[in-house]
Amino acid sequence: MAEIRGIEVVVFDVLGTMVDEPGGLRSAVQEATGLPDAAVADELVALWQQHCEQEQERVRQGLRPYASTEVLDAEAARLVAGRAGVTDPEAVARLATAGRRLPPWPDSAAGLERLARRFPVLGLSNAGRTALLHLNAHAGLRWHQALSAEAALAYKPAPEVYRLALDSAGCPPERVLMVAAHAWDLRGAQAAGMRTAYVHRPVGDPPTGSDVFDGRFDELGELVGALTEGQVASGPS
Numbered sequence: 001m002a003e004i005r006g007i008e009v010v011v012f013d014v015l016g017t018m019v020d021e022p023g024g025l026r027s028a029v030q031e032a033t034g035l036p037d038a039a040v041a042d043e044l045v046a047l048w049q050q051h052c053e054q055e056q057e058r059v060r061q062g063l064r065p066y067a068s069t070e071v072l073d074a075e076a077a078r079l080v081a082g083r084a085g086v087t088d089p090e091a092v093a094r095l096a097t098a099g100r101r102l103p104p105w106p107d108s109a110a111g112l113e114r115l116a117r118r119f120p121v122l123g124l125s126n127a128g129r130t131a132l133l134h135l136n137a138h139a140g141l142r143w144h145q146a147l148s149a150e151a152a153l154a155y156k157p158a159p160e161v162y163r164l165a166l167d168s169a170g171c172p173p174e175r176v177l178m179v180a181a182h183a184w185d186l187r188g189a190q191a192a193g194m195r196t197a198y199v200h201r202p203v204g205d206p207p208t209g210s211d212v213f214d215g216r217f218d219e220l221g222e223l224v225g226a227l228t229e230g231q232v233a234s235g236p237s
Contacts, residue, residue, distance in 0.1 A: 004177065004197060004215050004226050009169040010115060011194070013156075013180035014125035014132070014146075015102070018112070019139050022049070022203050024102030032077075032095040033084040044084060048076040056126070056155045066153040068128030073099050099127060100134035105201065109140040111220040118228050120144050124165045124178075126155050157188025166192065177214070179223060183207040199223055 015021045025045045026038070035041050052072045058064040077096035086092060115121055123146040125132050132148045135141075145168055152160040162178070169176045173193030180186050181204030186196040190213075197215040198207055207213060217223045 004195070006175055007119065007177045007195065007227060008171045008175040009122065009165075010119045010177045010179060010227065011122045011124050011165045011169070011189075012112070012143075013178070013182060013185050014123050014135070014141070015127060016201060016203050017179065017181040017199060018108045018123070018141055019102040019104050019135065020201075020203065021099075021102050025049070025098055027103075028095055028098030028101065029080060029084075032081065032091045033086055035084065044080045047083060048073075048080055051076045051079055060155055060158060066150075068131075068150050069099060069126060070096075070128045070131050073097070073131070097131075097134075099131045101138050102135055104139035104141065105220070107220045109142075111224050112141060112143070115224045115227060116142070116144060120169070122147060122165055122168060124156075124161065125149065126161075156185055157191070159188070159192050162189055162192035162194060166194070177227075181205070183211050183213075186213055187211070197223055 012018060022045055025048055026041050029041045029044045055064065055067065055072050059066055074096040077092055081092045081095065112121060121144050123141065123143045126149045127135060128150045129148045132146055136143065136146055147164045147168065149155055149161045152164055154160050166173055166176060174195060177195045177197055178186060178189035179197045179199055181199050181201035183198065183205045186198060189196050196213040197217065198213050199217045199220055207216065215223065215226060
């Protein structure tokens, strides 16, 4: 059991942590293709995400110049449209902007609002600047500041992305808490000296037995309570 104390600024991952990325992509794919079969739509979503993850990794390895998520999403949309036989340019163009319309998890907006009354709260996302702007508006996520990895021309878990948040926070890294549903993201934050909290989401990357985070929570409300009411984090740290 561990309490999260001494935090001055809270930083949140966005994709997957605050919004349901696969669910939003699935809806967009079904809209564009007219496919009623959820299993087929899920295969197309997997194709989309595989492409974007592969290309982000190529950027991290220096095998491709930086390209924003909007560029990668447009590439993925064309791949999906080609696989599904969609030829309408307007449908493909709308599909390419699916990342702007991802639905929030039910507790995201309220939890963020509650936490923001007590702490400066930042969003730190791999989403490109324009996509992040529209996504925050669509999902009702009201940050004190929303930071895109595009400003660093890199993708998490590259250290320069976490540095964006630390530079904005203006306090020592050990007083900045990174919150994510992805253990790989939290490992990157740890490497930058940040404190870490894992929040479970159905689409996240759960911690392994070797991960040691400052807190693990089954839902966002538990994290907010631990920070604002001095509650103890649930589960092993």
